[in-house]
Structures are given as C-alpha cells and as structure tokens.
C-alpha cells in the first residue's frame with residue numbers, strides 16, 4: 390500500500406465517513422445473470438490501497454463479467470445483487486453521468502484487445518487529448534505530458550508516434566499505448582483484463598513488465614485478470630481463484646501458491662507450466 394495515496398484519497402471532502410474496512414475495492418455477494426443463466430454467483434473480492442489482486446480461473450469462469458460490473462459496463466438488469474464499493478462508495482446503480490467520475494478516471498481499464506481500448510479512427514495524440522479533457526480544459530503542456538506518458542511505457546521516440554493511427558502500430562505497441570492511456574488521470578484502481586493474452590509470446594513479457602512498472606510508479610491498486618497462473622507470481626499481492634462463477638479461494642500470493650486450501654487451486658497449480 391502507498392501511504393501518500395491513502396492520505397490523498399482520505400482528504401476527499403465528498404468521501405463519506407465509514408467505519409467498515411473499505412479498501413479501494415470491496416465486492417460483496419455479487420451476482421450476475423444473463424437470462425436464466427447465473428454466471429457470477431455471490432462473488433466477494435477485496436483490494437486494499439495500492440495492492441494488486443490477481444483474479445485467476447479458466448476461460449468462461451466469470452472473470453470478465455466480474456470486471457465489467459466494477460466499471461458499470463453490464464446491462465443493469467444483469468446485476469442480480471450484491472454490492473461493489475470503490476473507496477467506500479457504492480457503484481451499482483450509478484447513472485451514466487455519475488459514472489463519469491469513475492470509469493476512465495479513478496478506475497482505468499485495460500482490456501485483452503487494445504483495439505477495444507483505442508479508437509481506430511483517431512490519432513494517438515487525439516485519444517490522449519480526449520481523455521485529458523474529461524478532467525477539464527486541455528492543459529497548455531498537454532503535448533509534453535503525452536510524450537512523458539508514452540515514455541513511461543518504454544516507447545522510444547514517442548513524439549514520432551503522436552500522429553499515427555492504431556492500425557499503423559504493432560499489437561504490443563498498441564497495448565503499451567493503452568497502458569499509457571490508462572495512466573492519464575493517475576487512477577486509484579487499474580483493471581487489466583488479460584492484457585497480454587492477444588499478444589505474440591515474444592512481446593508478452595515486455596508488456597507485463599511495462600504494466601508492472603507503470604503501476605508501481607503511480608502506486609495504483611490493480612485487479613489483474615488472467616487465465617495464466619504463470620503471470621501471477623511476478624505481479625500480485627493477493628490472488629482470488631474463480632471457478633464456474635464462484636471465488637473458491639482468496640488469499641495472499643504465497644498462500645495460494647505454496648499452501649493452497651482448495652482442491653481446485655491445487656489442480657490449477659498442477660497444470661501450470
């Protein structure tokens with residue numbers, strides 16, 4: 390946890406006093422239904438300030454749906470119950486304009502496919518400027534700030550890239566830009582859903598270390614979602630194991646790797662390379 394960040398957030402005048410242990414994210418009893426199919430079944434998750442929680446599980450176990458509920462991107466009638474608290478405040482039921490304070494600003498999202506984060510018809514510079522405008526008028530030094538953000542994700546000669554379109558860049562480059570874009574507002578929480586799964590194996594490690602460094606620099610908390618257990622040890626403080634819509638184990642990374650309680654976790658570990 391980053392004490393400076395905690396102090397900064399606690400000063401927010403509009404944050405309600407609350408004596409429950411809140412952390413940056415606290416999900417309780419979340420259920421999600423698509424039609425008559427329940428795909429998330431009473432999920433509890435907790436992330437403290439500045440911590441990284443890895444949410445792991447096989448494809449189809451409900452990880453992405455859980456993540457979408459934290460950024461308000463599920464159809465309202467799909468959320469069957471439970472609470473999603475960010476910094477102590479309930480997010481379920483917020484309306485569109487209330488969401489503007491959170492999604493893309495206090496909560497940043499990086500998805501598996503950078504083309505869902507980046508807009509194909511806008512230049513890289515325009516996308517950063519559009520994001521910056523969420524917080525008010527464009528700052529005079531915006532160009533320098535964009536270059537610094539791109540520099541922060543190990544992009545060489547970033548100024549050269551500002552007028553490019555996403556399709557002119559490689560997948561790894563696009564994902565690094567998506568990470569830089571996530572950092573524009575110095576978020577309290579980053580949600581990274583399979584951020585390297587769509588990339589060539591050779592660039593996966595580069596993108597992982599870029600993400601880890603960018604997060605460390607800002608001290609943001611992160612919900613890191615992956616089906617790949619081999620990515621978890623290097624980045625996570627806590628691990629939640631999801632299976633068929635339920636969290637079957639939620640503990641610190643050493644416990645999950647060396648003293649897993651649940652038989653399903655043991656079977657996942659046995660399969661991991």
Ligand code: ADP
Nearest residue numbers: 423424428446447448449450451452453454455
């Ligand atoms: P994961 O990210 O762990 O691979 P998902 O959260 O994407 O899994 O999906 C969990 C389950 O919910 C799957 O059975 C999937 O088919 C179903 N699902 C996801 N999104 C939708 C949707 N929009 N409509 C209907 N079913 C969905």
Ligand code: MG
Nearest residue numbers: 452453454583
């Ligand atoms: Mg998924």
